[in-house]
Amino acid sequence: MSETATQAEIESSIAKLSQAYQAIREQMSKVIVGQDDVIEQLLIAMFSRGHCLLEGVPGLAKTLMISTLARCLSMSFARIQFTPDLMPADITGTDVLQENRETGRREPQFISGPLFHNVVLADEINRTPPKTQAALLEAMQERQVTVGQTRHILADPFFVLATQNPIEQEGTYSLPEAQQDRFMFKVFVRYPSFEEERLIAKRTTSIQTDDIKKVLDASEILALQRLVRQVPVSDHVIDYALALVRQTRVGEPGIPSFIEDQLSWGAGPRAVQFLLLGAKARALLNGRTYVSTEDIQALAAPVLRHRIVVSFAAESDGITSDKVVEQLIRSTPSKEGELTRDPNLAKIFAA
Numbered sequence: 001m002s003e004t005a006t007q008a009e010i011e012s013s014i015a016k017l018s019q020a021y022q023a024i025r026e027q028m029s030k031v032i033v034g035q036d037d038v039i040e041q042l043l044i045a046m047f048s049r050g051h052c053l054l055e056g057v058p059g060l061a062k063t064l065m066i067s068t069l070a071r072c073l074s075m076s077f078a079r080i081q082f083t084p085d086l087m088p089a090d091i092t093g094t095d096v097l098q099e100n101r102e103t104g105r106r107e108p109q110f111i112s113g114p115l116f117h118n119v120v121l122a123d124e125i126n127r128t129p130p131k132t133q134a135a136l137l138e139a140m141q142e143r144q145v146t147v148g149q150t151r152h153i154l155a156d157p158f159f160v161l162a163t164q165n166p167i168e169q170e171g172t173y174s175l176p177e178a179q180q181d182r183f184m185f186k187v188f189v190r191y192p193s194f195e196e197e198r199l200i201a202k203r204t205t206s207i208q209t210d211d212i213k214k215v216l217d218a219s220e221i222l223a224l225q226r227l228v229r230q231v232p233v234s235d236h237v238i239d240y241a242l243a244l245v246r247q248t249r250v251g252e253p254g255i256p257s258f259i260e261d262q263l264s265w266g267a268g269p270r271a272v273q274f275l276l277l278g279a280k281a282r283a284l285l286n287g288r289t290y291v292s293t294e295d296i297q298a299l300a301a302p303v304l305r306h307r308i309v310v311s312f313a314a315e316s317d318g319i320t321s322d323k324v325v326e327q328l329i330r331s332t333p334s335k336e337g338e339l340t341r342d343p344n345l346a347k348i349f350a351a
Helices: 007-028 035-048 062-072 088-092 132-142 194-203 217-230 234-247 257-262 269-285 293-304 312-316 321-333 342-351
Strands: 051-055 075-081 093-099 108-111 119-123 143-148 150-153 159-164 185-188 263-265
Touching: 007 035, 007 062, 007 217, 007 269, 035 051, 035 062, 035 159, 035 185, 035 269, 062 075, 062 119, 062 263, 088 132, 088 143, 093 143, 108 132, 108 150, 108 269, 132 143, 132 159, 132 342, 143 194, 185 263, 185 293, 217 269, 234 269, 234 293, 234 342, 257 312, 257 321, 269 293
Parallel strands: 051 159, 051 185, 075 119, 119 159
Antiparallel strands: 093 108, 143 150
């Protein structure tokens, strides 16, 4: 934590974050049934200053989940429905000529687009051309947009939640791996359980009210984002995150044989950064001031699944990126001392 903060201030901030987390989940439960892991990952990404890519079949309430989260936050919200004819200026904004009443001359004036909101829902991002996708991804990475020769700074905090449909791929433009790497998490939204779907059926076919209350405003979120970055991480946890990521890099010394067989490409340094940042946020959400290897394990799949590329042969055998991550976690020692003494990992730490 910060050296200037007192222990009482630290404990107060952690308690506030934990209370906000529980309050947001309580408000979202008025509308969303289940999906606890998805909601947790969305909040971890938000408090880590990251962005999320959500993937799931139609009808799983992806859009409703994101719009409900925005309603819990006292921040501006915009929903962009991505279509094949959407142009970059439609999301960034554009310069228009307007008459200056004082001089009588026409002068360009910037009219901002929907990206100039705190929370942006990019619905079906894979249905818009690469040029528009690139404009969104510049905003995500640089937190600014360029219109003509002028750069415009976006609002802070700025949080992009993009959705994509894994079926009906005709007329879509899949995000390249390099662009997917800008998303902190790739979150799978799965089918509800029987009991959850029963409750969904009851709720959505009867009269109901969903009075969603605001939990946090922009300044509070910025303060909590700074708090997350102050959480200390031990060298052992950093080494564990590095070991997981570096073992995915095909062709590097010391990687497991199953990685050579199942992957054609591995994760880059951004994966380690997001693993550690996400683990810090997860620790605070659970009321802890320290990060454990269990935090890293819990976030390994959403961080790595879109940063590793399964080989064609492995994919044809039913191997998915999640299965590779699970096997990687099982084969990597998590206890302090065992990790650096493992003979199979010696080349990883020596490289």
